Amino acid sequence: MATRELGTIETDVPARLDRLPWARWHWLIVIGLGTVWILDGLEVTIVGNLSGRLSEPGSGLDITQSQVTGIGGALYVAGACAGALFFGWLTDRFGRKKLFLITLAVYLVATAMTALSFDAWWFFLFRFLTGFGIGGEYAAINSAIDELIPARFRGRVDIVINGTYWFGAFAGALLTVPLLTALPVNVGWRVAFGLGVVLGLAIIIVRRHVPESPRWLFIHGRNADAERLVDGIEREVEAEKGTTLPPARGSVTIHQRRSTGFVEIGRTLFRRYPRRAVLGLALFIGQAFLYNAVTFGYAQILQTFFAVPSGHTGYYFAAIALGNLLGPLLLGHLFDTLGRRIMISGTYLLSGVLLFVTAWLFGIGALSAVTMTACWCVVLFFASAGASSAYLTVSEIFPLETRAMAIAFFYAIGTAAGGITGPLLFAKLVGSGEVSQTVVAFCVGAALMTAAGLVAWFLAIRAEQRSLEDLARPLSAADPDAPTTTQLGRA
Known part of the structure; x- marks a missing residue:
């Protein structure tokens, strides 16, 4: 049983993790943790594409298409917001690994129950609970990824992993075609949800082998466990590469603690880093409205x-x-080379401007189903990289003790503002059947993305290839107020 004796320690664990070359061990992290976004993409896409079939007579549910996309979509996002806050607090308190196993289990059970829906209220309830599990995943997974991946790869890995949501969306979109056309109306949509359960079970088997974050371990009185874990990773990497790793440079002195209170978390986010808080909210609200x-x-x-x-x-x-x-696959590496500020602001601004153009073309009747889709492909090529950067940003610019809660807070507030109102407003405006009303919906999304891009231009942090401890000193550090390069600059 791991001991949790608290004291003051000096550790070079962060420096040792950051100086590792890319190895098979890192692929385990990517596969074990990153693949969950495939589930989220699969979920949301299936519901969006099934909305018409669910509202047809004989589907087994007495529900309209607008209720599926509007109420169902809003409840899914509301559940994700609540889950992010609840599980985010637990993640910072009890560790990354425990929570990324629990949250996936919640998702699996809720999705299975959705497939068994017999009435609208049951469907809505388990859409909320499915979102509850997915929201918890965002906090637990992004915390673990950033704390395990070397600094020079962190940007591209985080961007690409969050972008794999769209592999799930791609698969979900194609799967719904045969399920809706070849199976009875009351069977196809149930099978679609069942496939998400099967994929989730496969992921949880792989995820069991992903370790706890060494950074979380040494903060919470388990320095010996952190040292053993990093020793094992180094031996594995050296054996794979056939070379000896260079000495790690840099250490941090930590006053270990068991937990961090809500008051301290709030004070850290909004009094110590107010400009970063504004940045996080702007990025999340913009992308949440557009994407949901x-x-x-x-x-x-x-x-x-x-x-x-x-x-x-x-x-x-x-x-x-x-x-x-x-978008994330081709642009992700630029977040580590050109830098965060240029890429975050650029992807948000480009997607916003291109969406304004799409709205104008749609308004004058110049688009067909094919050309409308082509326009959205171009818009979302940039927007998807930008949306992924929102998660990267809030997971790397706040202290370790608040990381999961920071992700949860900005996700919840931003998504509640954009992700709940977005589906409801969009469903109402599109449901009117009037082109002008749908143009308004497009323009609202474009305006929010453009505004977020402008905020990023002025407030984004130059975090590329820098350690997490340099970007924001741990609250437990012996010198938590010591200025970093970022703090002396624009933060």
């Missing part, structure tokens, strides 16, 4: 304005998902 509105409502646009059959909307959404997936 589009992912829950695009099938409704295709059916309402272009008469695309409900069973074929998946083809169009697959194209959008592919554009989203390519």
